[in-house]
Amino acid sequence: MSFVSPLWWWAMAGLALPLAIHLLSRGRRQRVAIGSVRHLQGKETRALRRLRLTGFLQLLLRALLLAAVAGALAGPRWEKTESRSGSGSWVLIDPEVLPMADDSSAADDDFWRHLEAARVEADSVRLLAPGLPDLKNGQVWEGHADAWSLLREADERAPSSSSLKVFTLDRTGWLRGRRPSLAREVDWWVLRESKPNRWIQRAVSTGDGFHVVAVGESDGSATRFRTYSWPEDGSPPDGSGLRRDTDENIVGLRLPDSHPEDDWVEIPDKSAALKLAMSVGPDRELDAWYLRRGLETVGGYLGRELEWSDPDGASLDLEIRLGTNPSAGSGASVVLVDGDSVYENCERRAYAASIPSHSWVRLERCSTDWGTDEEVGLWSDYWGRPFLSRRTGESSATHGLHGRFDLRWSGLVTSPALPRLLLDLLVPDDATQGGADSAFSDRRFTTGMERLPAKATTSAVPLSRQSETPESIAWILVALLVVLERWLSGKSP
Amino acid sequence: MAVPSSRFLDPAALAALDDLELLARTVVQGYLSGQHLLPQAGFGTEFSQYRSYNPGDDLRRIDWKAFARSDRFYIREAEVERDVTVRFILDASGSMSHQDANLSKIDYGRMLVAGLAYLAHRQGDRLRLHIVSNGECEDLRPGMKRPLARVLHRLESVEASGEWPSFDRLQGHLITSRARELVVVVSDLYDRQGAIEATIKNLRALGHEVLVLQVMSRAELHFDWQGDVEFEDLETGQRVSGNADALRQTYLESLQAEIEAWRHRLLELRVPYALVSTETPFEVSLREFLFHRSDLPP
Numbered sequence: 113m114s115f116v117s118p119l120w121w122w123a124m125a126g127l128a129l130p131l132a133i134h135l136l137s138r139g140r141r142q143r144v145a146i147g148s149v150r151h152l153q154g155k156e157t158r159a160l161r162r163l164r165l166t167g168f169l170q171l172l173l174r175a176l177l178l179a180a181v182a183g184a185l186a187g188p189r190w191e192k193t194e195s196r197s198g199s200g201s202w203v204l205i206d207p208e209v210l211p212m213a214d215d216s217s218a219a220d221d222d223f224w225r226h227l228e229a230a231r232v233e234a235d236s237v238r239l240l241a242p243g244l245p246d247l248k249n250g251q252v253w254e255g256h257a258d259a260w261s262l263l264r265e266a267d268e269r270a271p272s273s274s275s276l277k278v279f280t281l282d283r284t285g286w287l288r289g290r291r292p293s294l295a296r297e298v299d300w301w302v303l304r305e306s307k308p309n310r311w312i313q314r315a316v317s318t319g320d321g322f323h324v325v326a327v328g329e330s331d332g333s334a335t336r337f338r339t340y341s342w343p344e345d346g347s348p349p350d351g352s353g354l355r356r357d358t359d360e361n362i363v364g365l366r367l368p369d370s371h372p373e374d375d376w377v378e379i380p381d382k383s384a385a386l387k388l389a390m391s392v393g394p395d396r397e398l399d400a401w402y403l404r405r406g407l408e409t410v411g412g413y414l415g416r417e418l419e420w421s422d423p424d425g426a427s428l429d430l431e432i433r434l435g436t437n438p439s440a441g442s443g444a445s446v447v448l449v450d451g452d453s454v455y456e457n458c459e460r461r462a463y464a465a466s467i468p469s470h471s472w473v474r475l476e477r478c479s480t481d482w483g484t485d486e487e488v489g490l491w492s493d494y495w496g497r498p499f500l501s502r503r504t505g506e507s508s509a510t511h512g513l514h515g516r517f518d519l520r521w522s523g524l525v526t527s528p529a530l531p532r533l534l535l536d537l538l539v540p541d542d543a544t545q546g547g548a549d550s551a552f553s554d555r556r557f558t559t560g561m562e563r564l565p566a567k568a569t570t571s572a573v574p575l576s577r578q579s580e581t582p583e584s585i586a587w588i589l590v591a592l593l594v595v596l597e598r599w600l601s602g603k604s605p
Numbered sequence: 606m607a608v609p610s611s612r613f614l615d616p617a618a619l620a621a622l623d624d625l626e627l628l629a630r631t632v633v634q635g636y637l638s639g640q641h642l643l644p645q646a647g648f649g650t651e652f653s654q655y656r657s658y659n660p661g662d663d664l665r666r667i668d669w670k671a672f673a674r675s676d677r678f679y680i681r682e683a684e685v686e687r688d689v690t691v692r693f694i695l696d697a698s699g700s701m702s703h704q705d706a707n708l709s710k711i712d713y714g715r716m717l718v719a720g721l722a723y724l725a726h727r728q729g730d731r732l733r734l735h736i737v738s739n740g741e742c743e744d745l746r747p748g749m750k751r752p753l754a755r756v757l758h759r760l761e762s763v764e765a766s767g768e769w770p771s772f773d774r775l776q777g778h779l780i781t782s783r784a785r786e787l788v789v790v791v792s793d794l795y796d797r798q799g800a801i802e803a804t805i806k807n808l809r810a811l812g813h814e815v816l817v818l819q820v821m822s823r824a825e826l827h828f829d830w831q832g833d834v835e836f837e838d839l840e841t842g843q844r845v846s847g848n849a850d851a852l853r854q855t856y857l858e859s860l861q862a863e864i865e866a867w868r869h870r871l872l873e874l875r876v877p878y879a880l881v882s883t884e885t886p887f888e889v890s891l892r893e894f895l896f897h898r899s900d901l902p903p
Contacts (some may be wrong), residue, residue, distance in 0.1 A: 142834045147700030147710070147825060148795040149838045151859035152845040152852055 120186035123178070130174035134167060170600055177593040184586035202270045203227075203234040204262070206280035207241050209303055223303045227279045235274055244269065264292040275299065312354070312377040313337055315365055316414070317344065323379055325354060325365060386416050386538060389423040390432040400434055402517035402525050403534075410534045430537065475499055475529040490536055491529070500533055511537055655679040689787060690733055691725040692779070692813075693718045693756075694804070695763065696792030697738035699840040702765035703793075705822035705883060711765040713883040714791040714820045719760055720887055721789055726753040730787070734759060735778060739767030744778045768840050769796070772803040779804070780811060788815045793825075794867055795840070805876060815876045818894060819867065823884045826860070828853045 205227070231237050231247075238244040240262050259280065266276055275296055282302035313326040324341045325348070340352040348354035354365050365377050388407070392400045404420075411418040423431060475491050490511075491500040501512040519525055658667060658678035668681040695718050701711040722732055732752045734745040736759070747755040769792075779788075788808050794817070796802055808815050824830065830849035837844050864880060871878040879894040 142830070142832060143837060144824075144830055144834050145703060145837045145839050147703045147793050147839055149836050149841075149843055149845045150795070151856045151863070152836055152847065 120182050123182040123185065126178050126182070127175050130171060130178060134171045134174075170597070173593065173597045173600060177590065177597055180586060180590045180593055184583060184590055187583055188586055200273055201230065201234050201275045201277050202266060203230045203237045204240040204244070204266055204276060204278045205231075205237065205247065206278075207239050208281050209279055212281075212303065223279070223301055226301055230277050230279075234277070236270075238266070240266075240278065240280065259287050260292050263294060263298065267292065267294045267296065270296075272296075277301065279303070310353075312365055315377050315379045317379055321345075323348075325352070325377075325379075327352065327354070384416075385419040386411060386429045387419045387421055387427065388430045388432065389421050389428050390434065391423045392434050396434040398519075399517045402519075403432070403434070406517070406525070406530055406534050407538065410531050410538055413531070414535075414538065416538075475524075475527065475533065491533055500536060502536075653682045655681060690731040690782070690784065691722070692733045692735060692786055692788045693722060694735045694737060694779075694788060694790045694792075695760075696769060696790070696801075697736050697763050697765045698769045698792075698795070699738075699766050700793050700795045700838075701820070702839055703822055703825065705824040708822075708883050709765070710793055710820045710822055710883060711763060713881075713887075714818075715760045715763055716887055717791055717818060717820070717881070717890065718789070719757055720891055722753060722756050724891075725787075732756050735775075736763055737769055737775070738765060740770040740774065741767075742770060742775050742778045769800050771798060771800045772807060775800075775804055776807065779808060786813045788813045790815060790817045791820060792817070793821060794819045797840075802870065805871070805874060809874050809876065815874070816894070817867075817871055817876055817878045818890075819864075819878065819880045821880065821882055823882050826882055828856045828860075 209227075237247040239247055240259065242262070242265075244262065244266055259278075263276070263278070270276060272295070275298075276294075277299045279301045280303070282304040310327065310329045313328040315323065315325040317323055321344050322341055323344055324339060326337050326339045328337050330336075338352075340349050340354065342348055347356055348365065356365055365379060390400060390404070408418055421428070423433075490502050499513070499515050501514070503510045503512065515524060517525055524530060655668065655671065656679065658680050662680050666680045666682075668679050671677075671679045671681070695714055697711060701709070701714060703710050718734070722734075726732060732747050734747070734756050736743040736745070745756065745759050747753070790801075790805065792801060794801060805815055805817065828849065832849060833846070834849045835844055835846045868878055877894070879890070881890040881894070
């Protein structure tokens with residue numbers, strides 16, 4: 113038997129309540145002064161014994177009643193037979209799990225045994241990636257997305273009788289966005305990597321004779337980054353643990369305890385400058401200023417300079433058009449659009465007079481489809497409205513920015529989410545196809561409580577979807593106990 | 606002070622009256638209403654009235670000074686001095702302090718004594734009051750000067766405590782005269798050592814007429830407590846705990862047996878007995894008691 117909302121079992125702590133009432137009521141004995149107790153002598157013992165027995169029965173009954181209420185609220189459900197046998201389930205596999213199947217360092221036999229058993233018996237085996245591609249059909253998607261939005265999508269698409277089994281790496285980093293309310297139970301299986309959570313986050317050549325390397329390190333509670341810098345013709349600092357290898361004139365780095373193939377990081381030569389152009393519509397000068405400053409900051413992080421040129425010039429890496437309803441450019445360009453902004457309406461009402469209190473825009477990354485094959489939502493605000501979307505064409509990609517950078521509009525300019533938002537613009541492939549994790553890795557382990565919301569929120573299960581449930585039986589038991597308790601209370605003194 | 610005008614006055618309301626004499630008069634007038642009793646006129650020292658001479662009257666009763674003044678014969682009448690002493694023995698032991706519905710048994714007994722004393726005084730009887738408490742007996746002899754006022758004044762300050770003493774300690778107070786007396790005992794009859802029964806027996810042995818009023822509260826008579834109760838004896842301090850609902854049946858049976866035992870014993874002693882509840886109006890209690898008193902076989 114499983115429970116839809118096992119948290120309700122915490123209500124059992126309420127058992128202290130009837131116990132307290134019982135003990136207090138026993139202690140609260142009425143005292144009466146009468147002329148003589150001669151007519152009562154000899155009856156005391158028998159009366160008290162009855163009192164104790166009755167009180168104990170009442171206490172037991174009330175405790176049972178409370179436990180039954182807690183159990184009923186917890187939503188008991190019989191585990192479906194087909195779920196136990198593996199049939200009637202959707203198996204969702206994190207794309208990053210598959211490459212580790214042959215990795216001897218990831219020797220979590222229990223994990224792989226369950227994965228294999230589930231994969232064989234499942235109705236459907238899919239990658240936990242946008243579109244939930246079917247693994248049985250041989251499709252492979254190498255991107256990466258956040259788990260919550262994908263689970264939400266799987267919950268909507270899977271048949272109501274199917275359960276969800278998720279096999280993922282044990283990383284906090286991909287539990288992004290809002291925790292979903294699912295219509296079914298989710299079985300989680302996590303693969304804990306045996307190798308140390310230390311990796312080379314990014315290595316760049318600054319162009320003025322230096323290498324800059326950021327090394328990330330995660331433990332169970334936090335992820336930290338440390339940056340090392342040294343001359344190109346020198347060796348990495350001793351304390352960094354970095355090792356320099358040269359393979360076919362390509363200079364790379366590796367950590368001494370890393371996997372020989374996976375963690376070899378090439379240090380690229382100084383990249384060419386990114387060529388950008390920006391056309392600014394009316395009343396967008398301040399937005400343009402903020403956007404320019406932000407892009408230059410992120411470009412510095414990438415180790416690439418930004419070269420601003422004429423919008424009509426050729427071979428632009430990024431074309432930015434700020435305006436109410438700008439038209440998309442042609443070719444391989446990116447167009448920022450704020451014309452159909454969800455903030456359009458509130459602009460004139462809230463900020464017409466003065467500026468003062470700008471509110472923070474809380475952005476959440478959600479890499480999932482938004483209805484069409486082309487448009488992918490990259491970022492949404494707290495209410496799930498699109499903030500940055502990406503429409504992919506045959507030879508170009510168009511980003512729609514449904515917001516503004518002006519401080520009078522929001523706190524986006526000072527938001528910690530802004531660098532990643534701009535990174536998605538400058539290096540779209542890096543940011544949207546697995547680059548999100550490589551750019552800002554967070555390899556903390558997940559905890560049971562962090563994964564719990566997916567199960568806990570299954571309390572939103574519509575009852576109509578459940579064919580058989582003992583929940584109604586539990587409530588009938590509660591009603592019977594109430595009647596019995598009332599009857600005993602009325603009978604007992 | 607205005608007196609409530611209802612036919613049967615609530616004992617608790619009456620107990621709130623500070624003036625015990627007013628209370629006694631109110632109670633007795635309620636009892637006497639419709640009976641048209643008049644004080645007996647006859648021989649005595651206290652002048653009552655003149656009346657015209659009728660043939661057959663004793664010539665010695667003619668007031669000759671009045672004849673000299675008015676040239677008519679008048680008979681001088683005086684209130685009869687009956688030379689009967691009415692003793693009131695009020696049980697003021699601790700058990701009488703039991704209170705129910707804002708009225709204690711000692712308050713009720715105090716008012717009963719006050720009403721009867723008023724009635725006796727109205728008939729010209731001598732009054733005597735004994736308050737029994739703390740193993741002692743306080744003897745109040747009001748004398749001839751305003752006896753009723755003195756009795757009522759003492760009753761106002763009565764407080765219940767202690768136990769009823771043995772008869773040895775009482776007899777010095779009670780056996781003072783060989784004259785036949787009327788003794789009214791007001792008590793709850795919680796007799797521990799048989800002292801109350803011994804007192805009544807000895808008083809009867811001396812030839813006194815004894816009346817017994819047993820005062821009980823409604824709660825004691827019906828045992829209408831509920832739930833878990835710890836009962837404390839007002840005289841001994843002994844405690845008995847239990848569930849009132851479970852104890853009720855046996856308590857009532859035991860109490861009823863004791864009441865019946867008292868009724869039989871007092872009947873054998875030819876002592877009029879009445880059980881009064883503190884919730885019963887005083888005038889009703891008085892009427893029933895005096896009515897049953899006359900029922901007693903000679």
